[in-house]
Amino acid sequence: MLEDFMMRATLAGIGVAFAAAPLGCLVVWRRMAYFGEATAHAAVLGVALSLALSISVFAGAMVVALLMAFTVNILSGRGYAMDTLLGVLAHSSLAFGLVAVSLLSGIRIDLMAYLFGDILAVSRTDLAVIWGGGALVIALIGWRWSPLLTATLNSDLAYASGIDPKREQLVLTLSLAIVVAVAIKVVGVLLIAALLVIPAAAARPLSRTPESMAFVAGAIGGLSAVLGLWAAYFLDTPAGPSIVCIAALIFAGTSILSALQTNI
Amino acid sequence: MSLVEVEDLSVAYGAQTVLLRVSMRIEPGEIVTIVGPNGSGKTSLLRAIIGAVTPAKGRIIRAAGLRFGYVPQRLHIDPTLPITVARFLQLPGGVAPADIAKALLEAGVPNLSSRQMSQLSGGQFQRVLLARALIGKPDLLLLDEATQGLDQPGSAAFYRQIEAVRLSTGCAVLMISHELHVVMSASDRVICINGHVCCEGTPAIVANAPEYRALFGTGTGGAFALYQHDHDHDHDHTHEHNEAVE
Numbered sequence A: 001m002l003e004d005f006m007m008r009a010t011l012a013g014i015g016v017a018f019a020a021a022p023l024g025c026l027v028v029w030r031r032m033a034y035f036g037e038a039t040a041h042a043a044v045l046g047v048a049l050s051l052a053l054s055i056s057v058f059a060g061a062m063v064v065a066l067l068m069a070f071t072v073n074i075l076s077g078r079g080y081a082m083d084t085l086l087g088v089l090a091h092s093s094l095a096f097g098l099v100a101v102s103l104l105s106g107i108r109i110d111l112m113a114y115l116f117g118d119i120l121a122v123s124r125t126d127l128a129v130i131w132g133g134g135a136l137v138i139a140l141i142g143w144r145w146s147p148l149l150t151a152t153l154n155s156d157l158a159y160a161s162g163i164d165p166k167r168e169q170l171v172l173t174l175s176l177a178i179v180v181a182v183a184i185k186v187v188g189v190l191l192i193a194a195l196l197v198i199p200a201a202a203a204r205p206l207s208r209t210p211e212s213m214a215f216v217a218g219a220i221g222g223l224s225a226v227l228g229l230w231a232a233y234f235l236d237t238p239a240g241p242s243i244v245c246i247a248a249l250i251f252a253g254t255s256i257l258s259a260l261q262t263n264i
Numbered sequence B: 001m002s003l004v005e006v007e008d009l010s011v012a013y014g015a016q017t018v019l020l021r022v023s024m025r026i027e028p029g030e031i032v033t034i035v036g037p038n039g040s041g042k043t044s045l046l047r048a049i050i051g052a053v054t055p056a057k058g059r060i061i062r063a064a065g066l067r068f069g070y071v072p073q074r075l076h077i078d079p080t081l082p083i084t085v086a087r088f089l090q091l092p093g094g095v096a097p098a099d100i101a102k103a104l105l106e107a108g109v110p111n112l113s114s115r116q117m118s119q120l121s122g123g124q125f126q127r128v129l130l131a132r133a134l135i136g137k138p139d140l141l142l143l144d145e146a147t148q149g150l151d152q153p154g155s156a157a158f159y160r161q162i163e164a165v166r167l168s169t170g171c172a173v174l175m176i177s178h179e180l181h182v183v184m185s186a187s188d189r190v191i192c193i194n195g196h197v198c199c200e201g202t203p204a205i206v207a208n209a210p211e212y213r214a215l216f217g218t219g220t221g222g223a224f225a226l227y228q229h230d231h232d233h234d235h236d237h238t239h240e241h242n243e244a245v246e
Helices: A004-029 A033-052 A057-075 A082-103 A111-116 A124-143 A145-153 A155-160 A165-183 A189-206 A210-235 A239-263 B042-050 B085-090 B097-106 B122-135 B152-169 B180-186 B203-208 B210-232 B238-245
Strands: B004-013 B016-026 B031-035 B057-062 B068-071 B140-144 B172-176 B189-193 B197-201
Touching: A004 A033, A004 A124, A004 A145, A004 A165, A004 A189, A004 A210, A033 A057, A033 A082, A033 A111, A033 A165, A033 A189, A057 A082, A057 A165, A111 A189, A124 A145, A124 A165, A145 A155, A145 A165, A155 A165, A155 B042, A155 B068, A165 A189, A189 A210, A189 A239, A210 A239, B004 B042, B016 B042, B016 B057, B016 B189, B016 B197, B031 B042, B031 B152, B031 B180, B042 B057, B042 B068, B042 B140, B042 B172, B068 B122, B085 B097, B085 B122, B097 B122, B097 B152, B122 B140, B122 B152, B140 B152, B152 B172, B152 B180, B189 B203, B189 B210, B197 B203, B197 B210, B203 B210
Parallel strands: B031 B172, B031 B189, B068 B140, B140 B172
Antiparallel strands: B004 B016, B004 B057, B189 B197
16 A cells, blocks of 8 residues: 555654654753754755755755854853854754855755655655664764763763763764754754654653663654654645654653653 | 872963962872852862863873762753663763662662652752762762752761761862861861962861951851860760851
8 A cells, every 4th residue: 555655755754763863862951952953954055055066965964064063062152052052043044045045046946845855755865865874873872872971961070070071062963963964855954853852852751761761762753754654645744744743742642641640 | 199280270261260370289088178259269170170171271180090079069950851860870881780889878878779860859969979979989079069958967967978988988089168167177178269279278277367267257267166166075966056156
């Protein structure tokens, strides 16, 4: 019953969800929920530039997302609170991206495709990029997990243990840039942040350790991708938003469940 | 060989200099207390020693292979981060379960290992932080207002625990505290700073130094006198003295 393209879409969704899960947890714990937003919005600028220079969209998005990651890294801890900084960068980079797109005369970009993604158009090459990038990110985060977690708890505790929190943050921002670049085609710019944050938030009431929260977030993300695509197929709704809707419903479910548990 | 030697250290945040030409050293096994008014750079000195702030001038020489145990002034764990006491103590890794149980026992809070960090009381939380600081078998224990949020019996018990740990492990202790009378009783050496080192020496010398009196007045001198009185008695009179302080 399921077509080939549905199979590829499902695999792509699951790949992005798995890679986003541990990152999403770290982002939530560090109160950097807007970071995904900022990086993703910057990627629009990357898309515009890569089309102007006729290089691959993935490479362009990657480069600009990395630039954004480094900018945040450098500017953080220089007088602005993280949420203010990310708010400024997220919205201004999207605006610059949209302006840049409009200035590109002669090139027609289907902006909607990049804003909302087109998971049903995922090719085999895209799939390879997503799973390759996802595996790279999971390996990177797995390798640095304990130092990252220590630095997330308290930067001075990290220093006292011989860990450089700035280096760990760089690992995190680098991984986020990679995930955004590989995910832009699947869920699009506007929904990447949702896929980072919502499964992690939904996993919180079900978890007692940081590691279990990351695994549960991965499972919830994967489930959202499968159910969301299934819903999109049968209800003829847009695929990316459907995935995010399912994740949001799961979040509502686990929140209500935990509220009931604490009241009993 | 000193554990840590601070030479002519200046620390600045932007244009604001918080520490100017501070020199000090910590020898193995001694308890050193830093006192000073708010904003005098006490925490910056501790953070410079663990490497969390880069000196503007001067240098810090740490003994080769020196292991720190650090109890920060405040530790806020975001409620979205689920973590058990045992997992918290494991970080950043390489800690055996037996060592976790031992460190919790040493810190005076056995049986907490499966609890969530967010469910601990203030006193339990501080003691878990102490357990984490002890777990790496530190040569130097750094405590930044470690008894913040504890009541007086709680903080007195905390300092007794520190003494006991020093006796059993032989580690040096560098601590910051506002509770002058408690600190004065427990320390081998006191360093009074206010952006620079005002005075330094045994508790008795510092308490009588004019620089110290200028900063803290004679009221705390009175507290110190109270401590000396306390010291003459071996039996437990703390609650009476506490009332006397208030």
